[in-house]
Amino acid sequence: MREINFRQALGEAIAEEMERDPAVFIIGEDVGKMGGLMGEIGGLYDKYGPEKVRDTPLSEAAILGAAIGTAITGLRPIARMRFCDFMGIAWDEVLNQMTKMRYMFGGKIKVPLTMDALSGAGRRTAAQHSQSLEGMFMCMPGLKIVLPSNAHDAKGLLKTAIRDDNPVLFLEHKLLMWGGLKSEVPDGEYTIPFGQAEIKREGSDVTVVATAAMVQRALNAAEKLQQEKGLSLEIVDPRTIVPFDKQTVLNSVKKTGRLVVFTEECATGSFAGQVAAIVADEGFDYLDAPIKRVNAPDTPVPYGIILEDFWMPDENNLIKAINEITV
Amino acid sequence: MREINFRQALGEAIAEEMERDPAVFIIGEDVGKMGGLMGEIGGLYDKYGPEKVRDTPLSEAAILGAAIGTAITGLRPIARMRFCDFMGIAWDEVLNQMTKMRYMFGGKIKVPLTMDALSGAGRRTAAQHSQSLEGMFMCMPGLKIVLPSNAHDAKGLLKTAIRDDNPVLFLEHKLLMWGGLKSEVPDGEYTIPFGQAEIKREGSDVTVVATAAMVQRALNAAEKLQQEKGLSLEIVDPRTIVPFDKQTVLNSVKKTGRLVVFTEECATGSFAGQVAAIVADEGFDYLDAPIKRVNAPDTPVPYGIILEDFWMPDENNLIKAINEITV
Amino acid sequence: MTVAKEKLLDLYRTIVRIRRFEERVSEEFAAGNIPGSVHVYIGEEAVATGAIAHLRKDDYIMSTHRGHGHLIAKGGKMNLMMAELFAKKTGYCLGKGGSMHIADLDIGMLGAAGIVGSGIPIATGAGLSARMRGTDQVTICFFGDGASNIGRFHEGINLASVWKLPVIFVCENNLWAVSVPTSTSLAIQDVADRGVAYGIPGVVVDGQDVMAVYEAVGEAVTRARKGAGPTLIEAKTYRYRGHFEGDAGTYRPQEEIEKWLARDPLNIFQEQLIKMKMLTEKQAEEIDKEALEEVAKAVQFAKESPFPKPEETLDNVYA
């Protein structure tokens, strides 16, 4: 099968959906001639022109507000927000508008709007360009949140996002966007449904729920622990955190009796905490050990290699946590 | 001892702190002649005039941005944000500015800034004026969050907030602000330190962690269960959720073996989930039963009495959860 | 400007209907039949009436927290509105939205707004949508003087302007944002002057005069429909009651209130029409009676309608 990287996956998904459905268009900063910060949607401007690939003034509230206005009147915008950190500028559009309109208006409206944004640390871009905000976005009923961990999933999930009739936030981890790692993808069209976790590695001793860039790190740790200790990790990747496929996680914990949630977020207010809380209730009887969360510390993301590497959760942090519950 | 209600507590705390420290001032909409939405700071405008009780144009980003600018240059603003829902307009000021400046600038700056805002449902004001957003604010390291449950605590905690050298969000639940319930308070000055939970009722069978308006409902349920079933609930009120006094909760769970977290938030992304996650890790060995969370459903807050009452967690929801883990 | 008699009577009917609806809302609120908070439009009716008169059913409007008048003028149904205010299942939003959150997509009403100013960029998006779908629909976006100070005013109008979108931004300047007067929240006399910042026309109009509003918005609609871009119109008006029902509004000077009461938009329009011999006193009475009946029926409908079932709370989050 052919192989593509994360960036290509993104570009292909958007290109295919624009081809398929004339209602789909792109709005955001530097989406035109520049083709996105890394040229990831290069070519679309040449193909569709400035009417459908719309470079905007620097005004995130206007971008999302306008996207909402088009979504409720028959179009399907893809609003490219660049760094998810910038969405603070347009928070009300997400918090109080797109996610609440359908409910407030008694279900008589739909808001088919996809937002994509870079997320996560690892590029040394410090506190205002490195956050993982999924835990914060998760607090808004009405929003679906996609957090892919590889190119294959990214493509299939982004296509599903664009076809969804609800607001969807698609987060692209920087290490995946800049990293060259490739996945096999089918030549033809495929989509991946929301709310279906994937078991990235089967195992029997400990369940590790991991997201985005942490999935690869979890796989690395699993390999290491298998070889060094004969310990068998099961790695579960939720892929969408809203909706969240809790059943796959519960089934896994039922089998392993142990859970570590491994995400790149500040510990407080994290998706990881949410997973732990669910299992501490609905999976309590399966548990043989405390539920561990391996996250970043409750600090802004620091600049520089040394501090940021310390800040980011990694294989060692994960292994340490696993050791604590498997001795 | 004399008794005051929540609104008076708020007014007294601000008045006393303005009297004590000339650097303290008020900025926000309708803080002047109107004295706040409910006249809760009435009198201060007459006393201090428009220089220190500053009515602003309708522009929340400017209010918080300006407050930050004064805070880093020697003043101690109290920014009155009215409904916490409106803070989406000024989210970046909270998310990326006030809470990150000290860290980004290597500790060489301080941001002594208090924000207060109404929170919670119960006033039939629908989706955009009724949210409990503490779970969302909790995701920002650098912010302290106060969530008082009665007038006595409110006064002491607000004074501590104003004296704190960090950004503090002080949330006023509407049912407390509009409710007439009074607390005994000392005549003289008192403050309440952050990060100290208070056990509002001692008990031995089940620990209930409750916040804000849910504390009174928990106390009601405790009374009922005591009388009807001889069940003894211990009600723990964290009072500040950042910093969070986890030790008091863990100690309580150690005693009772059972935990229910009872807060008025959408279940997903809640402070309640965070508490559950902490106990599922650090208090795992104390637990005799699944950790229950009693929260609102994952929907926007609906309008009207019937739907909103269904949406808000209440004594019955709590009792039901307790029954599930005490049969 | 000459306007056909039937059109003028339509406008008159609209202004009367808004006034009577709002008066009744105020009463029903006081009687405890409407929960939550309600902002009535009394005193400002000429703006919605004159502006929306130019729109087709498929054109859009974006409303505010003070939105009943806009909806009525656009063709909204009073019974569904009143039922919504009463939190009944038969209301526009199944009783889930209330006064600040009514929308009616079927007639192009894109929603009221509990967050001040939130509608401005969304209206820009509606304009963009019309352009991209190749229709000649226009959008009128209403907002207050208070909203003209919020960031989204700037972002939303700038975007509409650089893309020359068919949106008319109508600022209802009633001199107050709750207790804060425009004299302390803007350093300029006219919000309309802000059009300069976006290279679009800024027009000041007497918001108590239906005909004046009609004329000014007419030009802007023509401009928008032919693709020449947005206009910023400022209607100088006044709210006759407190900011919300229950607000005594004591922060406002009595002389100011009286001055504006003397320029009641309903009286002004009635006098104009009578003078123009387009309306007789008898006709006026009939129109008033019809409006009162329509309102009474709406209240009856609301009262007799069932409440939603508690579990309906859980519906309608996702499509």
Added chain:
Amino acid sequence: MTVAKEKLLDLYRTIVRIRRFEERVSEEFAAGNIPGSVHVYIGEEAVATGAIAHLRKDDYIMSTHRGHGHLIAKGGKMNLMMAELFAKKTGYCLGKGGSMHIADLDIGMLGAAGIVGSGIPIATGAGLSARMRGTDQVTICFFGDGASNIGRFHEGINLASVWKLPVIFVCENNLWAVSVPTSTSLAIQDVADRGVAYGIPGVVVDGQDVMAVYEAVGEAVTRARKGAGPTLIEAKTYRYRGHFEGDAGTYRPQEEIEKWLARDPLNIFQEQLIKMKMLTEKQAEEIDKEALEEVAKAVQFAKESPFPKPEETLDNVYA
């Protein structure tokens, strides 16, 4: 306007120092010594140089993501800057902030800004603070043409205007916000015209000409210091390099780049001073040499400085 020779030489030293610092930053970035992303100020140096020349040490400036020049002009230390860029413990922010987040409260530099436009309302607050503390400090707030389209531009300047605060808003219009030209992001020629929306003066100035900037900002500073309120100044300028180091900037037309290269602010100022006989070529060479030495020392300092310890990640969240 006559300016003392020593002052002119100071300004010349400043513009040279900024240029040489930025050139070196660009090299060090290319060499892999500076992580993250860096936006250099080459081509725009006349703006910071001419504007900040009016400020006292206790006056404030608010900077941007393209902030090195502002900091140097305000008296920032190159070695602490370079160490910060190198992510060293000896840097301005202990290596925690990097290029986009340097502040130096001791000299009134309130911070760079990773979020475009975030500094505008904060600068308004600094102005408010000066007023409330009874000082005559002024604040200069820098931002780009891109930032002039963001909501906080509107909110922040409006507030400064209604309160007549001592803040000078300096828009560095370099014609581009990354790949988006002002011609598609504003429907007006001059950002300065936006002053109309706030009832404050709006002034356009040649941002390649130190003396022109000096003169325009001088008036605004005088106005601010005497309590007459804010001014909006637009300096027309150009960035000579890509948006960030590593951006080839291919979206910009070559003729445009060449046109602006021909108006290099450093050359222009040098020629002016030589013509005015305030500077000799020899002096110019010396100043250049000194600047290069200062930069070299800063790099050496940065290179020799220790990195922070990993655990220091956990410090400095709360006071």
